[in-house]
Amino acid sequence: MSSSVDTIRDLALQDYKWGFVTDVEEDRVPKGLNEDIVRLISARKGEPEFMLEWRLNALRHWFKMEREKGEPKWANITFGPIDYQDIVYYSAPKQKPRLENLEAVDPEILRTYEKLGIPLEEQKLLAGVAVDAVFDSVSVATTFKGKLAEMGVIFCSFSEAVKNHPDLVKKYLGSVVPHTDNFFAALNAAVFTDGSFVYVPKGVRCPMELSTYFRINAAETGQFERTLIIADEGSYVSYLEGCTAPIRDTNQLHAAVVELIALDNATIKYSTVQNWYPGDKEGRGGIYNFVTKRGKCLGKNSKISWTQVETGSAITWKYPGCILQGDNSVGEFYSVALTNNRQQADTGTKMIHIGKNTRSTIVSKGISAGRGQNTYRGLVKILKGATGARNYTQCDSLLIGDRCGAHTFPYIDVRNSTAKMEHEASTSKIGENQLFYLRQRGLKTEDAVSMIVNGFCKTVFKELPMEFAVEAQKLLGVSLEGSVG
Amino acid sequence: MALLEIEDLHASVDGHEILKGVNLTMNAGEVHSIMGPNGSGKSTLAQVLARRETYEVTRGKVLFDGKDLLEMKPEDAACQGVFMAFQYPVEIPGIGNAYFLRSAMNAVRKYHGQDELDAMDFLPLYKERLKLLEMDEKLMNRSVNEGFSGGEKKRNEILQLAMLEPKLAILDETDSGLDIDALRIVAQGVNAMRSPERGFLVITHYQRLLDYITTDFVHVLVDGKIARSGGPELALELEEKGYGWAETEAGISA
Ligand SMILES: Nc1ncnc2c1ncn2[C@@H]1O[C@H](COP(=O)(O)OP(=O)(O)O)[C@@H](O)[C@H]1O
Numbered sequence A: 001m002s003s004s005v006d007t008i009r010d011l012a013l014q015d016y017k018w019g020f021v022t023d024v025e026e027d028r029v030p031k032g033l034n035e036d037i038v039r040l041i042s043a044r045k046g047e048p049e050f051m052l053e054w055r056l057n058a059l060r061h062w063f064k065m066e067r068e069k070g071e072p073k074w075a076n077i078t079f080g081p082i083d084y085q086d087i088v089y090y091s092a093p094k095q096k097p098r099l100e101n102l103e104a105v106d107p108e109i110l111r112t113y114e115k116l117g118i119p120l121e122e123q124k125l126l127a128g129v130a131v132d133a134v135f136d137s138v139s140v141a142t143t144f145k146g147k148l149a150e151m152g153v154i155f156c157s158f159s160e161a162v163k164n165h166p167d168l169v170k171k172y173l174g175s176v177v178p179h180t181d182n183f184f185a186a187l188n189a190a191v192f193t194d195g196s197f198v199y200v201p202k203g204v205r206c207p208m209e210l211s212t213y214f215r216i217n218a219a220e221t222g223q224f225e226r227t228l229i230i231a232d233e234g235s236y237v238s239y240l241e242g243c244t245a246p247i248r249d250t251n252q253l254h255a256a257v258v259e260l261i262a263l264d265n266a267t268i269k270y271s272t273v274q275n276w277y278p279g280d281k282e283g284r285g286g287i288y289n290f291v292t293k294r295g296k297c298l299g300k301n302s303k304i305s306w307t308q309v310e311t312g313s314a315i316t317w318k319y320p321g322c323i324l325q326g327d328n329s330v331g332e333f334y335s336v337a338l339t340n341n342r343q344q345a346d347t348g349t350k351m352i353h354i355g356k357n358t359r360s361t362i363v364s365k366g367i368s369a370g371r372g373q374n375t376y377r378g379l380v381k382i383l384k385g386a387t388g389a390r391n392y393t394q395c396d397s398l399l400i401g402d403r404c405g406a407h408t409f410p411y412i413d414v415r416n417s418t419a420k421m422e423h424e425a426s427t428s429k430i431g432e433n434q435l436f437y438l439r440q441r442g443l444k445t446e447d448a449v450s451m452i453v454n455g456f457c458k459t460v461f462k463e464l465p466m467e468f469a470v471e472a473q474k475l476l477g478v479s480l481e482g483s484v485g
Numbered sequence B: 001m002a003l004l005e006i007e008d009l010h011a012s013v014d015g016h017e018i019l020k021g022v023n024l025t026m027n028a029g030e031v032h033s034i035m036g037p038n039g040s041g042k043s044t045l046a047q048v049l050a051r052r053e054t055y056e057v058t059r060g061k062v063l064f065d066g067k068d069l070l071e072m073k074p075e076d077a078a079c080q081g082v083f084m085a086f087q088y089p090v091e092i093p094g095i096g097n098a099y100f101l102r103s104a105m106n107a108v109r110k111y112h113g114q115d116e117l118d119a120m121d122f123l124p125l126y127k128e129r130l131k132l133l134e135m136d137e138k139l140m141n142r143s144v145n146e147g148f149s150g151g152e153k154k155r156n157e158i159l160q161l162a163m164l165e166p167k168l169a170i171l172d173e174t175d176s177g178l179d180i181d182a183l184r185i186v187a188q189g190v191n192a193m194r195s196p197e198r199g200f201l202v203i204t205h206y207q208r209l210l211d212y213i214t215t216d217f218v219h220v221l222v223d224g225k226i227a228r229s230g231g232p233e234l235a236l237e238l239e240e241k242g243y244g245w246a247e248t249e250a251g252i253s254a
């Protein structure tokens, strides 16, 4: 028995392959957080007055929260104190203020993305994927803009959206995740530096996958991006998000906010493969990933589907949810979260049923290896008016070795007696008998583990766009390497 | 050179000695049956030969095709041609049966430096073998052994045997729990796989399997040792007189 468990453990000790640092000149504001810093950020970005006011308002609220309570304490995670005055809130690669095309991007940055396997030059791109690349705090390049514009699809950096589409931004910014939502959402609202913006007009089926690639490069910085996606009536968009960071022995804070709005008959599919630096085997360094993601099914028959594969970060604190406001709207959450070594994840979803005949599906697959701690936390709330609401929740945990932990906290709050709720849960261990069975058929141990884990995650992977699914499977294999000897 | 040479094999689990000096020699092309009462160590012998690491070999020697089998990891033994049909086949949720089989075949091919099979090469062979075992094509996309009936699981083991074409096939009580139809189908699969290059070690508790599979030798395992060896007639004698007879005849007191 012991030797197989050791095998699993060794597999879990795989090194992080995206940990290099790019040498570019940075334009950064001084460390610390106060109104002047926020003004400086807003000025650096050439923002209109309304944005500055919005930020300052959030900052004041954040200070109040910090004084009164600090970070939320309810999650099943532990971390040392974060000194918010010791963080650089804005860091950008030094270059021309506006980028009109890729030639203007620092070649070092382009090389970084190439190393990461994200070639930005359009001709090299997989047909059908438009990419927005965010390097530290700013968006450095968005591809296929022209082609999308022909169809009326707006896909640009958040900064550009503030300048070019202020009405849309004003109307929807903070409408799903207000700055008062939580500590990290307030912080993000005050200091967010960039992110992606998408608007899909009425009746348009976005012809390609839209994708953002986030990279933290600079030391001592936090990354606070903000994404806003609006799918107008009858439209469809599929959006992908990936992220990595260099290896550093201090923790770096990532506090993003994502807001999705789906109007009548619109569908938004949002997929994430999160692979921020997880820290080393002893738990030194790694990204603190405190993220608020929420979608609002505002219109009837609208649908928002979240799929996430979370393999990175020292701490993941994240609950992509759906507010099912429109009648017959549908919310989905498919999640794979892997914790290895000393990683901690407290992740899940919130499904808030407001409209009639609203439906939600939750499939969560947690994998714990090494000394990883993996928590599923989910809330399904059926409000009074949500007649005929339905939820299906499936929550499975897989343990590799015996020093890791899996926890589940499903909260259910039903205020309408017509609601139909289904909940299934399981916890299993990769068994020596499963491994032996596969090895007896000729598979190497690590391939056997990979196969078992991939089988476990299958219902989630099949929700990912094809290229992403393949990448996610590989990533899972790599993240598990060393967890078995 | 014999295909399999087991010499004075001792093995224990969790510190309990279970195999207490097993000797057996098998040539390619032969079928050997191992019979014996429950708990006598039949599965232990099979698992040791398949190199399961929870079984510790404390003494003895095993040569497979002239190579030291006890030096091999399970996957190496498998790639060298040792196949074990499990007494209790294991479920692998989320992994399709066909995908699993192709991965296994490709692992073996890779080990021997051969090109991998793609779905196009694989499918015709797979379908043909499914027919041999009278298995439903629908099983192809179902997860490995998940929701399979007892008989389907055992047939799936023989299907894998038929696909992987090992040099040594060890069948651990493949017959137990099967109705007479399933038994006939399993035997048919095994018989189709018999060849001068291949050896079979057929572990069974009951004589009835040997009505369908012609065996060359029968060995009776009692308390971790081979108490008697003989031809097929030994199985019939056992059936008639029971295992107690084999023990006393061999001078072992239980
Ligand atoms: N994992 C184990 N731990 C302790 N004892 C075991 C273990 N596996 C098998 N045994 C014991 O070893 C003996 C032989 O078992 P086994 O080889 O399965 O016998 P058979 O297949 O002939 O019925 C039995 O007494 C059984 O209880």
Ligand SMILES: [Mg+2]
Pocket: B042, B043, B044, B087, B172, B173
């Ligand atoms: Mg047995």
